[in-house]
Structure formats: structure tokens, C-alpha cells
Amino acid sequence: MELSDRKTKILEAIIKNYLETGEPVGSRTISKYEDMNLSSATIRNEMSDLEEMGYILQPHTSAGRIPSDKGYRFYVDRMMADREKEVSDMHEMVVQKADQLSELLKQVAKLLASNTNYAAMISSPQIHRNKLKFIQLSKVEENTILAVIVVEGNILKNKMISTDQPLDDDTILKLNLLLNTHLNGLSLEEINLGLITLMKEQAGIHSDVVGSVIDAVADAIKADENLEIYTSGANNIFKYPELADNSKASEIINVLEEKNQLSELVSDSLSKLNEGEENEEHGIQVYIGSESPFESMKDCSVVTATYELEEGMRGMMSIIGPKRMDYLKVAKTLKTLQEQLDTLYKKKQE
Amino acid sequence: MELSDRKTKILEAIIKNYLETGEPVGSRTISKYEDMNLSSATIRNEMSDLEEMGYILQPHTSAGRIPSDKGYRFYVDRMMADREKEVSDMHEMVVQKADQLSELLKQVAKLLASNTNYAAMISSPQIHRNKLKFIQLSKVEENTILAVIVVEGNILKNKMISTDQPLDDDTILKLNLLLNTHLNGLSLEEINLGLITLMKEQAGIHSDVVGSVIDAVADAIKADENLEIYTSGANNIFKYPELADNSKASEIINVLEEKNQLSELVSDSLSKLNEGEENEEHGIQVYIGSESPFESMKDCSVVTATYELEEGMRGMMSIIGPKRMDYLKVAKTLKTLQEQLDTLYKKKQE
DNA sequence: ATTAGCACTCGATTTTGATGAGTGCTAACA
DNA sequence: TGTTAGCACTCATCAAAATCGAGTGCTAAT
Numbered sequence: 051m052e053l054s055d056r057k058t059k060i061l062e063a064i065i066k067n068y069l070e071t072g073e074p075v076g077s078r079t080i081s082k083y084e085d086m087n088l089s090s091a092t093i094r095n096e097m098s099d100l101e102e103m104g105y106i107l108q109p110h111t112s113a114g115r116i117p118s119d120k121g122y123r124f125y126v127d128r129m130m131a132d133r134e135k136e137v138s139d140m141h142e143m144v145v146q147k148a149d150q151l152s153e154l155l156k157q158v159a160k161l162l163a164s165n166t167n168y169a170a171m172i173s174s175p176q177i178h179r180n181k182l183k184f185i186q187l188s189k190v191e192e193n194t195i196l197a198v199i200v201v202e203g204n205i206l207k208n209k210m211i212s213t214d215q216p217l218d219d220d221t222i223l224k225l226n227l228l229l230n231t232h233l234n235g236l237s238l239e240e241i242n243l244g245l246i247t248l249m250k251e252q253a254g255i256h257s258d259v260v261g262s263v264i265d266a267v268a269d270a271i272k273a274d275e276n277l278e279i280y281t282s283g284a285n286n287i288f289k290y291p292e293l294a295d296n297s298k299a300s301e302i303i304n305v306l307e308e309k310n311q312l313s314e315l316v317s318d319s320l321s322k323l324n325e326g327e328e329n330e331e332h333g334i335q336v337y338i339g340s341e342s343p344f345e346s347m348k349d350c351s352v353v354t355a356t357y358e359l360e361e362g363m364r365g366m367m368s369i370i371g372p373k374r375m376d377y378l379k380v381a382k383t384l385k386t387l388q389e390q391l392d393t394l395y396k397k398k399q400e
Numbered sequence: 401m402e403l404s405d406r407k408t409k410i411l412e413a414i415i416k417n418y419l420e421t422g423e424p425v426g427s428r429t430i431s432k433y434e435d436m437n438l439s440s441a442t443i444r445n446e447m448s449d450l451e452e453m454g455y456i457l458q459p460h461t462s463a464g465r466i467p468s469d470k471g472y473r474f475y476v477d478r479m480m481a482d483r484e485k486e487v488s489d490m491h492e493m494v495v496q497k498a499d500q501l502s503e504l505l506k507q508v509a510k511l512l513a514s515n516t517n518y519a520a521m522i523s524s525p526q527i528h529r530n531k532l533k534f535i536q537l538s539k540v541e542e543n544t545i546l547a548v549i550v551v552e553g554n555i556l557k558n559k560m561i562s563t564d565q566p567l568d569d570d571t572i573l574k575l576n577l578l579l580n581t582h583l584n585g586l587s588l589e590e591i592n593l594g595l596i597t598l599m600k601e602q603a604g605i606h607s608d609v610v611g612s613v614i615d616a617v618a619d620a621i622k623a624d625e626n627l628e629i630y631t632s633g634a635n636n637i638f639k640y641p642e643l644a645d646n647s648k649a650s651e652i653i654n655v656l657e658e659k660n661q662l663s664e665l666v667s668d669s670l671s672k673l674n675e676g677e678e679n680e681e682h683g684i685q686v687y688i689g690s691e692s693p694f695e696s697m698k699d700c701s702v703v704t705a706t707y708e709l710e711e712g713m714r715g716m717m718s719i720i721g722p723k724r725m726d727y728l729k730v731a732k733t734l735k736t737l738q739e740q741l742d743t744l745y746k747k748k749q750e
Numbered sequence: 751a752t753t754a755g756c757a758c759t760c761g762a763t764t765t766t767g768a769t770g771a772g773t774g775c776t777a778a779c780a
Numbered sequence: 781t782g783t784t785a786g787c788a789c790t791c792a793t794c795a796a797a798a799t800c801g802a803g804t805g806c807t808a809a810t
Contacts, residue, residue, distance in 0.1 A: 076772050089784050094773065112772050112790040149559065149623070183540060190534050190550050198548050198558070200540050209499065210554050273499070284634075284657055288650040300638040303653060307634055426803050439753050444804065462759045462803050 051103055059086070060096050061105055065117045065125045069374045072292065074114030119339040119373070122351070126336050126377050143383070145390045151205065154394075155280045158367065158387055163283025165383050168371030169306060173316040174278040175357075175365035177205050178238040179324075185229045185267065192216050197267050201238065203363050209270035215259050225260065228253060229267060241271055277316055277365070279309035290372040293349060301346035302370070315343050316366045323356060323364070334381050339373050351375055355384040359395045401453055409436070410446050411455055415467045415475045419724045422641065424464030469689040469723075472701070476686050476727050493733070495740045501555070504744075505630045508717065508737055513633025515733050518721030519656060523666040524628040525707075525715035527555050528588040529674075535579045535617065542566050547617050551588065553713050559620035565609050575610065578603060579617060591621055627666055627715070629659035640722040643699060651696035652720070665693050666716045673706060673714070684731050689723050701725050705734040709745045 053061075063083060067075045077093040080086060086093075097115055100106050105121040108114075117125065143161050148154035155172050162170035180202040190196045193216055199207040217225075232249050233241060246268050253260045284306050287293045293302065305311060323333070333356040337343065342352045347370065354368035367387065369380050403411075413433060417425045427443040430436060436443075447465055450456050455474060456465040467475070493511050498504035505522050512520035530552040540546045543566055549557040567575075582599050583591060596618050603610045634656050637643045643652065655661060673683070683706040687693065692702045697720065704718035717737065719730045 074772090078772075090772090091774095091784050091786090092782085095783090098774080108773085110791065111774095113792075114772065184538070184546075186536075186538055188534070188536055188548075190554070194554065196534075196548070196550060196556070198538075198546070200546060204540070204544065204560050206546075206558050206560075208548070208556050208558070210556075282657065285650045285654045288646050294646050296638050296644050299649065300635045304635045307632065424803090428803075440803090441753050441755090441805095442751085445752090448805080458804090460760065463761070464803065 051099060053103070056088075057096055057100060060093060061100055061117075061121065062125065062128075064097075064100075064106060064115055065121060068116055069376065072290070072372075072374060074109055074116050076114035079114070117373075119341065122338045122373055123341075126338065129378055130334075130336075130381070143386055143390065145387070145394055147394065152278065152280075155278075155365075156282075158391065159280040159282035162367060162369060162383060162387065163286060166369055166371070166376075166380055167283075167286050167289060168369050168375060168380070169281065169283045169286050169302070170367070170369050171279055171281045171306065171312060172367035173280075173313065173365045175203075175359055175363040176277065176317065176320050177201055177203065177363060179362040180205065181235055181237050182233050182241070182271070185226070185233060187211075187222050187226050187229070187263070187267075189217065189219065189222055195222070195263060197270055199267070199271060203360055207270050207273075209266060209273075211263055211266040213259050213263060217259060217263070221260065225253070225263065229264075233271075238271060241268065276310070277313045279312045279316070281306045281309070287371075290374075292374075293372050298349055302350065305344055305346055306370075311344070319354075320356070320364055320366060334384055336377065336381075349373065351377075353377065353380045353384065355388055357388050357391045359391065401449060403453070406438075407446055407450060410443060411450055411467075411471065412475065412478075414447075414450075414456060414465055415471060418466055419726065422722075422724060424459055424466050426464035429464070467724075469691070472688045472723055473691075476688065479728055480684075480686075480731070493736055493740065495737070495744055497744065502628065502630075505628075505715075506632075508741065509630040509632035512717060512719060512733060512737065513636060516719055516721070516726070516730050517633075517636050517639060518719050518725060518730070519631065519633045519636050519652070520717070520719050521629055521631045521656065521662060522717035523630075523663065523715045525553075525709055525713040526627065526667065526670050527551055527553065527713060529712040530555065531585055531587050532583050532591070532621070535576070535583060537561075537572050537576050537579070537613070537617075539567065539569065539572055545572070545613060547620055549617070549620060553710055557620050557623075559616060559623075561613055561616040563609050563613060567609060567613070571610065575603070575613065579614075583621075588621060591618065626660070627663045629662045629666070631656045631659070637721075640724075642724075643722050648699055652700065655694055655696055656720075661694070669704075670706070670714055670716060684734055686727065686731075699723065701727075703727065703730045703734065705738055707738050707741045709741065 060080060063080050063086065064075050067079060077090040077097060080093050081088055081090040097106065100121075101108065101115065104118055105124060106115040107118045109116060143165060145154065145158060145161065148157060151174065155174060159170050159172045162172070182199065183202055183204075184198075184200040186198045188196050188198075190210070193213050195211045195213060195217065197209045197211055199209075201207070228249060232245060236245075246264060249264055250261050253264065284303055287299055287302055293299060335354045337352040337354070339351065340348050342348060342350060349372070350370050351373045352368055352370050353375075354366055356364050356366050358364045367384065369375070369384065371380070410430060413430050413436065414425050417429060427440040427447060430443050431438055431440040447456065451458065451465065454468055455471040457468045458465055493515060495504065495508060495511065498507060501524065505524060509520050509522045512522070532549065533552055533554075534548075534550040536548045538546050538548075540560070543563050545561045545563060545567065547559045547561055549559075551557070578599060582595060586595075596614060600611050600614055603614065634653055637649055637652055643649060685704045687702040687704070689701065690698050692698060692700060699722070700720050701723045702718055702720050703725070704716055706714050706716050708714045717734065719725070719734065721730070
């Protein structure tokens with residue numbers, strides 16, 4: 051069966067009503083709409099068809115209908131197509147300049163959550179494609195060396211390195227030179243074992259101690275590839291009865307708190323994004339119910355967007371809410387922040 | 401009225417039973433205990449007294465009794481006094497050496513939560529009494545300078561400083577010298593406006609640009625005085641029906657997520673601790689119900705402990721659970737981690 | 751001082767019935 | 781042939797009523 055115009059109209063009416071109320075919607079309610087000059091009986095027939103086609107379902111006999119995942123999917127796809135039509139009110143969202151990237155991201159997470167009334171998360175950007183800009187070792191204590199590594203985008207990594215024997219200033223100077231000449235300008239992922247051994251050989255005489263320092267620096271460069279995740283608004287889920295149920299809430303909160311799951315997911319989908327086809331629609335993706343990446347989120351919808359601070363520095367943010375979330379508003383919020391991050395960061399750099 | 405031996409015994413029995421079951425406990429239950437050779441009627445009389453004295457209360461007529469806050473307080477004080485008597489089973493808790501302090505603390509938070517089945521938090525240590533060890537400015541880009549500040553305990557602070565005009569290498573060298581000679585060895589709280597202006601004067605000629613760099617460094621030193629808070633196990637609260645109620649759960653989760661409230665609290669009580677009388681009992685504090693620092697936690701108990709990584713580097717950790725939490729186990733868990741942090745950190749330093 | 755016994759209370763659980771929103775189907779209608 | 785009025789039926793929800801039982805307080809006997 052095809053989706054006739056009338057069916058579409060009815061389906062849309064059902065979904066919209068359900069988004070607002072969260073209650074199953076019946077034929078009578080729909081028939082009373084102004085531009086719907088049909089009796090409830092006719093609506094019922096159409097609804098019956100829509101149910102057969104899988105767009106809506108009945109929680110139980112003699113209840114109204116609610117959208118199925120397929121129904122939401124239809125609605126979301128349609129809405130995304132002509133999103134300009136509708137304007138939902140948005141608060142002003144202003145991202146304040148922040149000193150540290152982590153502060154900025156925390157702020158964004160908070161903004162996302164407070165503007166949408168759903169739970170939000172944002173990941174730090176991936177940087178393994180970024181180029182190394184600058185390495186500096188300095189002696190902090192007799193047996194302790196501090197390594198500071200600066201990456202494109204002015205991302206910092208530090209590491210304290212304890213050595214078995216003290217290193218004299220001259221050696222440190224040479225090491226600095228060695229590291230910078232070999233590594234500067236390379237992207238993080240280009241730095242491999244081969245390079246490390248090469249450097250160790252060139253360091254020559256000093257053998258052991260120097261070798262271990264080089265290893266430690268390499269570690270610092272490679273480490274921390276797991277993205278940081280910032281979340282906010284977890285308690286918003288209590289606002290939606292269909293999620294506030296104990297076991298569901300517990301699971302959702304767990305996912306938000308156990309950030310490593312999220313972290314993996316983000317890095318997976320980011321790397322797919324890097325290789326694969328670009329996603330139009332500003333990379334906004336909607337996962338409805340069972341489409342969602344987590345088993346424990348089968349009663350939620352997850353809307354994700356990528357952001358890009360500068361070439362290759364991509365991160366992900368997402369909103370987690372009930373299936374009947376205000377997709378339009380969420381998409382807009384995400385887009386707004388995408389843009390703000392973009393411009394803000396470029397300003398900061400200049 | 402005095403607490404007779406028998407009353408004490410009964411009270412203790414009531415509390416213990418309630419800690420396990422979470423249900424009001426009646427006279428009959430108690431009378432059946434092995435070493436309690438009394439009829440339920442006698443117990444009832446005693447219970448009636450205990451209620452009058454405020455140690456227990458009835459949720460409603462014809463229900464059993466539950467401990468009041470005063471009852472818990474009695475139990476906790478008593479338990480703390482002779483805690484060695486009882487041995488509750490504890491999992492092995494091993495804190496893995498971690499590269500970054502933040503990783504270590506996250507790990508500890510997780511351990512706390514998973515061992516106790518309550519929610520846990522830990523703050524980063526306060527460092528404003530720590531002495532400055534080392535400052536280094538380096539040029540990263542034409543108009544960008546990186547300041548790295550190392551504090552006793554090898555805590556790092558960094559800041560990227562954008563300048564209006566480029567600074568030449570020589571000036572940077574001089575600035576490094578200036579900063580280090582003036583500030584090294586001072587504790588963070590000793591660095592004040594006077595010192596800053598003094599340095600600016602000595603920098604002399606270079607005026608503007610140099611001045612702003614010094615300001616930026618001073619900022620970096622002073623900033624970030626708000627402690628980081630790491631939480632874990634928020635979803636554990638759903639295991640306790642008396643907290644799993646929607647509105648309560650929401651509030652608790654909110655406090656755990658809005659870390660700045662916690663942060664303030666921690667820094668308050670730490671500074672009190674620094675000035676005031678030392679708390680024996682390894683600084684383990686129990687807040688029962690309404691004694692607790694947050695209005696929204698009036699149905700919880702909060703057990704806090706301070707830890708000390710090295711002289712003056714103190715932080716706080718705490719467990720948040722229902723009033724009927726297993727105080728003994730919690731206290732032990734906290735103490736164990738206190739000790740582990742202590743030894744681990746000292747090893748790491750050596 | 752202790753306890754057995756009993757009446758009484760009151761939350762929790764189950765039962766029952768009424769209500770009403772909503773459906774599916776059928777027959778009449780345009 | 782598409783639309784609709786009408787009706788029997790379903791079933792969640794709600795409230796009132798009935799039942800249950802854990803627990804108490806009191807009294808009188810030991």
C-alpha cells in the first residue's frame with residue numbers, strides 16, 4: 051500500500067499530537083482538527099491502514115495510537131527535508147570564550163542540556179591527524195623531566211618523566227633539538243615505532259636513560275587518544291514519564307556516567323566519518339529507539355552532530371531524550387552550537 | 401531516662417535489622433533473636449520508651465519502628481568507637497599507578513562506588529599552599545606564548561598567551577629569569593598583586609606587551625583554584641527504594657552532576673580543617689539525614705574523609721547513600737583508600 | 751518484672767464495579 | 781465507491797469496598 055496524501059496528513063497529525071502530550075491519540079481527537087474534514091470513523095479506517103503499514107501502533111486494544119519507530123523515522127526525514135518552514139523559539143545561546151578547551155566543552159554541554167531540556171554530551175575533538183608543533187623537555191627536579199607537547203590547534207599534552215639518573219642540561223638541550231627536528235610537522239598518527247628507534251639510535255652514546263625518556267615522550271604523544279566526554283542534564287530525563295521509570299533511568303544514567311562506552315562510540319563513528327562519504331545536513335544524525343547505538347537506550351532517541359574546530363579537529367555532540375523529543379528544536383540547537391564553535395574558535399586563534 | 405543496657409541492645413538490634421531490610425521492624429522480630437530472651441510484649445514496652453527518648457520512630461501507628469536520625473547517630477558513634485570488633489568483608493581494592501592525577505582520582509571514585517554500592521565523589525587536592533617550583537615560557541607561534549607552571553607535587557598548570565606583538569627570544573629568556581627568581585619557592589597563596597606590580601616595574605622598558613604576559617601568568621597561577629570533582633556510581637542510588645523515588649533521585653543526581661556546589665563545599669570544609677582542630681578518626685565524618693550539607697540530601701547520609709597526598713595537599717572523598725547505609729563498611733573502605741593514596745603517592749614521588 | 755492474651759489500628763493488597771476513551775464492524779447514504 | 785452514523789465490545793484507569801496481617805497498647809495473670 052502507498053502512503054496517500056491523506057494518510058500522510060493523518061500520520062503527521064498523530065505524531066505531532068503525541069509529541070506534545072505523550073498520550074496515545076485517538077481518532078476523535080484528529081477528526082476535530084480544523085483542516086481535517088473527516089469523521090472519526092474515516093480516520094479510524096485510515097489509522098487501521100497506517101497500523102498495518104507499521105507507522106503507528108496501539109499500546110493495547112481500545113487505546114489510541116502512538117507512533118512506531120518507523121513512524122518517527124518518517125516524520126524526522128520529512129521534517130529535515132523542509133526544516134526552514136517551521137520556526138521554533140530558541141533562547142539565545144552564547145558560548146563564552148574559555149581559556150581551556152575543556153572549560154569550553156563543559157559549557158557547551160550545559161548549554162545543550164539547558165536549552166533542550168534533554169540530556170546532552172559532547173566529546174573533545176580528535177587530534178590524531180593534527181600536526182605536532184612543538185616539544186619541550188625541561189628539568190624540574192634532579193630526576194624528573196617535564197615534557198610539554200603542543201599540537202596544532204594549541205592542544206597541550208604534558209608528561210612528567212622520572213629518570214634513573216639525572217640528565218645534565220646539555221643532554222636535555224640536545225634531546226630537545228633531536229625531538230623537534232624529527233617530529234615537528236608530523237601528524238600524531240604518523241609517529242610510529244620506526245621513528246622512535248631511529249631517534250634512539252641517533253641519540254647514541256647516552257643509551258639507556260635517554261632511550262627511556264624518548265619512549266616516555268612517545269607514550270605521551272600516543273596516549274590519551276581516548277576522547278574526553280562531557281555530559282550535562284542527566285536529570286532532565288526525569289521530566290519524561292516514559293523514561294523516569296527506575297530501571298530505565300538507571301541504565302541511561304549509567305551510560306552517561308560510564309563515559310568510556312560513549313567515548314568508543316564517538317571515536318568509531320568519527321573515524322567512519324573521516325573515511326566515508328560526507329554526511330550532508332551538517333552531519334546531523336537521528337537515531338530513533340532501537341536504531342540507537344546503545345541497547346539501554348532503546349526507549350530514547352539520540353541526535354548527534356559533529357563539530358569541527360579546524361581542519362580535522364572533529365568532535366561529536368549529542369542529545370539524548372525520549373522518542374517524542376522535539377526533533378526540530380534539537381536539530382536547530384545543535385546546528386547553532388556547531389556554528390558558534392566554528393566561529394568562536396577561529397576568532398580565538400587569530 | 402537513661403539508656404539501660406537492655407535498651408541499648410534492643411536499639412542496636414532494631415537498627416541492624418533495618419539497615420539490612422529497609423523495612424520497619426516490629427517487636428516480634430526482635431524477640432526471636434537468639435540472645436534476646438524476652439517476649440515481644442517486653443520488647444514493645446522498651447520500644448515505647450526508646451521512641452519517647454527519640455531514638456526510633458514509627459512511620460505510622462501499627463507499623464514497626466525505624467531508627468530516627470538520633471538513633472543512627474547513636475549507632476554510628478558507638479560503632480566508630482569500637483570498630484575493630486567487627487570485620488565486614490571487603491574486596492581487594494588496588495589503586496593502579498596512574499600517569500595523571502586526574503586518572504588516579506577517577507579510578508578511586510570508581511573503586512569507592514563499586515565497592516560500597518553507593519554513590520561516590522572525590523575532589524582533587526587543594527594546592528594553594530604548595531610552593532611554586534618552576535615556570536617556563538616558550539614561544540609556540542609568532543604571537544603565542546605557552547606558559548607552563550609546575551607546583552610542588554608536580555602539579556601542572558598551563559596557559560596559552562596571545563600577545564599583541566611578537567616577543568623576541570631574548571625577551572622571553574629574560575622574562576623566564578624574572579619570573580623564576582621572584583616566584584619560585586613561594587606558595588601559591590603568597591603570590592599577590594604587590595609582587596606582580598613589582599615584577600612589572602623591574603621588567604621596565606618593554607612595557608605593555610611584557611606587562612600583559614606577566615598578568616596572564618599571574619592569572620594562570622591564581623586560576624583553577626576551584627577543585628575538580630570526580631563522581632561515580634550515581635546510578636547506585638536506584639538500588640535503594642527510599643531514594644529511587646523520582647523527585648529525590650533527580651535532586652541527588654543533580655547535585656552529583658553540578659559539581660560546582662560540591663566543589664565549594666569541599667573547599668570550605670578543607671579550609672576549616674586547615675585552620676581548626678584536627679579531627680581524629682582519620683578525619684572520617686558522618687552526616688546523617690538532615691545533618692547533611694545539602695538540603696536535597698536530607699534523605700541520605702554522607703560520609704566524608706580527607707586524604708593527603710603530601711604535606712598540605714589535601715582533598716576530600718565521600719560516599720553518598722541512604723541513611724541505612726553500611727557505615728562500618730563505608731568507613732573501612734574510605735580508610736583503606738586513604739592509606740593506599742598515601743603510600744602510592746609517596747612511591748610515585750621517590 | 752515479665753508475659754500471655756486480646757482488641758484495635760492502619761497500611762497494603764485484592765476485589766469489584768463503574769466510567770469512558772477508543773476501536774472495529776456493519777449498514778446506510780451520497 | 782468512498783464516507784459516515786451507529787453500536788457492540790475492549791480495556792486501562794479510578795475509586796470504593798473488602799480483606800489481610802503485621803504491629804501496637806493495654807490489662808490481667810504469673
